[in-house]
Amino acid sequence: MANVTVTEKVIFNVAQLLKEPVGATRNHLVDADLQDLVPDTELNQGPDEPRVSLTGPLRLMHVTDGVLVQGDLSALVTMPCVRCLEPVRVPLNVAVEETFEPTIDLITGQSVRPEEEERALWIDEHHILDLQEVLRQDVLVAIPVHVVCRPDCRGLCATCGKNLNEGDCDCQSEPDPRWAALQELLEDTKDKEK
Numbered sequence: 001m002a003n004v005t006v007t008e009k010v011i012f013n014v015a016q017l018l019k020e021p022v023g024a025t026r027n028h029l030v031d032a033d034l035q036d037l038v039p040d041t042e043l044n045q046g047p048d049e050p051r052v053s054l055t056g057p058l059r060l061m062h063v064t065d066g067v068l069v070q071g072d073l074s075a076l077v078t079m080p081c082v083r084c085l086e087p088v089r090v091p092l093n094v095a096v097e098e099t100f101e102p103t104i105d106l107i108t109g110q111s112v113r114p115e116e117e118e119r120a121l122w123i124d125e126h127h128i129l130d131l132q133e134v135l136r137q138d139v140l141v142a143i144p145v146h147v148v149c150r151p152d153c154r155g156l157c158a159t160c161g162k163n164l165n166e167g168d169c170d171c172q173s174e175p176d177p178r179w180a181a182l183q184e185l186l187e188d189t190k191d192k193e194k
């Protein structure tokens with residue numbers, strides 16, 4: 001494909017695009033690591049591992065209202081398994097279709113700040129279109145709440161904390177002291193009811 005720019009950031013200077021006639025486009029191929037896109041979660045992984053990587057085609061088009069951004073991105077988000085806390089790479093599809101409005105007139109230099117609250121969809125006074133906030137929200141919405149490393153993950157032993165996927169621990173047969181305490185409580189209650 002001709003005229004495709006590979007970009008590691010999802011921040012674009014659209015000054016030139018806005019000078020071109022309506023309908024002008026820029027094609028980008030996103031290949032970005034976006035650590036800050038998801039909330040910090042405790043992960044047993046190296047600091048160099050990307051928490052979120054985003055790849056895929058992204059098109060910017062000059063439209064009457066500003067710049068239309070369309071993208072069909074694939075995200076790979078690293079999340080802890082809810083049972084064993086091991087990192088799990090979750091593939092997500094992130095479709096983007098948003099129109100960003102300029103906040104300054106390119107010809108006159110005057111402020112044309114739109115009267116709406118959607119700050120994430122503004123092109124700033126330096127003609128910078130920053131897609132990070134939009135993508136962050138899209139990724140957050142797409143992330144599943146319940147991530148497991150595999151359907152039959154055995155999780156951690158409630159007593160010793162050993163990852164049971166790596167084998168049984170020695171305390172398998174012993175009852176969990178917390179359950180024992182609860183059991184006593186229940187028996188106390190029963191006694192009182194009598």
Ligand SMILES: [Zn+2]
Pocket residue numbers: 081082083084085086148149150153154155
């Ligand atoms: Zn697991």
Ligand SMILES: [Zn+2]
Pocket residue numbers: 157158159160161162169170171172
């Ligand atoms: Zn154990």
